[in-house]
Amino acid sequence: QIPTGVLADTLGPRRVVTAGAGLAGIGSALFGLAPDLSVAVAGRVLVGLGVSVFFICLLKVAADSFSERRFATASGVAVFAGNVGAVLAGAPLAWLVLHGAWRAVFVAVGMLLLVLALAAWRHVPEPAARDPACSRPMDWRRALWGVARTAAIWPAVAAMMTAGATYSTFVALWAVPYLVQVRGMSAGVAAGHTSLALASFAVTSLVVGTVSDRLGRRRPILIGGLAINAVCWLAFLADRAMPLVVSYTLFAVLGAAATSFTLLWACAKDACPLQFAGMSTSMVNAGQFLGVGVLQPVFGWILDRGWQGASRDGMRLYSPADFHLGISVLLACTVAGLMFSFLIRESARGPNLAASRQP
Template identity: 30%
Template sequence: MPAGCAPVRSWLIWLTAVTVYLLAVFHRTSFGVAGLKAAERFGVGSAALGIFTVLQVGVYAAMQIPTGVLVDRYGPRRVLTAAALILGSGQLLLGLADSYALGLVARGVLGLGDALTFVSVLRLVAAHFPAHRYPLLASFTSAVGYLGNLAATVPLTLLLDGPGWTVTFLAVGAVTVLYSVPVALRVRDTPEGVPEKRREPVRVGHLREQIRLAWQTPGTRLGFWVHFATMFAPNVLTLLWGLPFLVQGQGLPPATASALLTVFVFGSMAGGPLLGAVIGRYPVARVPLVIGYLIGAAGVWAVLLGWNGHIPVGVLVPAFAFLTLGGPASMIGFALARDYNPLSRVGTATGVVNVGGFLATTVTALAIGVLLQWTGGNFRIALLAVVAVLAVGSFRMLVWWRRARASVFEAEARGEEVPVHIRRRRWDRALEPVGAAA
């Protein structure tokens, strides 16, 4: 494959695969507008409602490393086909669920199917496209996924108000199940002319070694904390607590609140490819861009939580527009995993990185629900959970940025090839034991 380009076949494979991710994001974010109706349908309060997202995202996070191993072992085509079947089955079950327990089971199944998608698509990108195109394609993948998020805002609200819960979720579940057929027929794990690798018997020791090596790589650990710190806040708002915050906390009509949440969608769709192009061309700027976002995010939350009375829409829109950049910024974590791991371990390393943001999302969503229940619905206090998690993630990201830089300097001193050449600064300590535990 010539440098800098990829055949049409690879683009068609990516398009087929990324549609599974689009469907997954739709199913994942559907509770952003269906949450209040779920509370009525199942007769539950804020804390119990939060369990829906905590369970789904918790399953997603727990499955990321196993998913990376499965993708490296069986190939993304098989894993994506299974993902479409599981996602559709979960949504069909949710459409029929008439009890809280059955609803939880359905969301758990959705979390499992969702967990299999993103890592699989990125593994296809790593195999089918040149390495310097990976950040841009990863950002495009994320941007396409946000089309699913867009469908899960105003259009889903109208469907739930029209045909209703059961018809809506049965229909989208059936479409997802049927889409497994073109995935199985069209997706290929390797570019044309490259034979697919022979599938060796699974050895537990080898799997453990893959995970250990991925986790001990400073670039992977840095990617984990980048993902942890950047994507959880917009995720928490779009997955569950954004609509209740705007309707119950700010007194906005549901239609206006749903429209405001589309800021996250359009912001990510526009910002993702732009940021991907920048970091693809200037990889040394990746972490400084993350630091800039984190500083800005801290300022935004200070304004939102410190505002006296209801926050005007004219303030909410630019605040949400800035926070939405956390999604595109989180893609930098995957670029780090791609650069600092061999191709045979990229799926596993990507899974490790992807745990970060969804672990932070799970903890934050649960904490907000508990604090709302404890304070009688005080969103100003409950959303302090976001600030706490942001502070922890930012600190750990800075620690591993320094350690990852030290590992690059050590590799250069040994005469090894490094993915990105960086300039030594005064605060760099190349002799620090980079493999030490955090």
């Protein structure tokens, strides 16, 4: 993530997105045509490297192309589009794979990515076209060190690494086992809960960014959302029966409240000079990846540590107490992120004192 931020700030998002889409396209086609496992793995590596640059470059384009009063709105639209795309693509791709056409799917996706690479080269704006400061040569080492030395950015990084990682840790991996084994739901009903959380997250991301930009504030919305998240984790820890209407509502609220952490990208961008928007937002994004990378295995370690040997259909069965201990870790991280949020300073460059640039 951080190398992507450096490249976006030095080479410009147009070159980086074009190269990333081209690399991902070649990798996807290579995976679809792979004659053996080693070639398939190489293709997937290329896809991973290519698509990893998109989101940070999108935030860089938003910072360069929109006024400060619209950055959180633009990033919210990006989050919404990404989640909707993931949901809409899942069912058709699964159907094609089940019907034996998986190679053709990956080759077709590769061709589409190559077309998108050409479109990116033609249409993604260069920072110099909007901001004369971005046209000057940049010493990326000095710039990155300057961003890292900006004290105002680190509370946002810490909040993303702790509270910002809890939602993905739970909903993406451990929510379904929890609902099946602790709440006695079927796998289909449990998956419906996570789908509702994802939909709630996607839709609310549009609202949170817009409200933040119109109010000219980041921190109150962030603090309020994380506080609601903490209450949701407490509800999961309750040893009471949970009717379906209550559990669905809880997951909807969890997804909606989690969108507050999307404002941390705006907090980081506001804390640093505009020409370093790629580096500043990438540091916060790296914090989330690091947090999820730690919390997911820690949650699993807690479950495995208390496992008593029971299993069903090849799946390990864990006790409610072990799940509650894992959720307690998520609660502790959310509270820690909430405390870090109080340390975030509203920047004079934020939406309250926006520059006069228009989109």
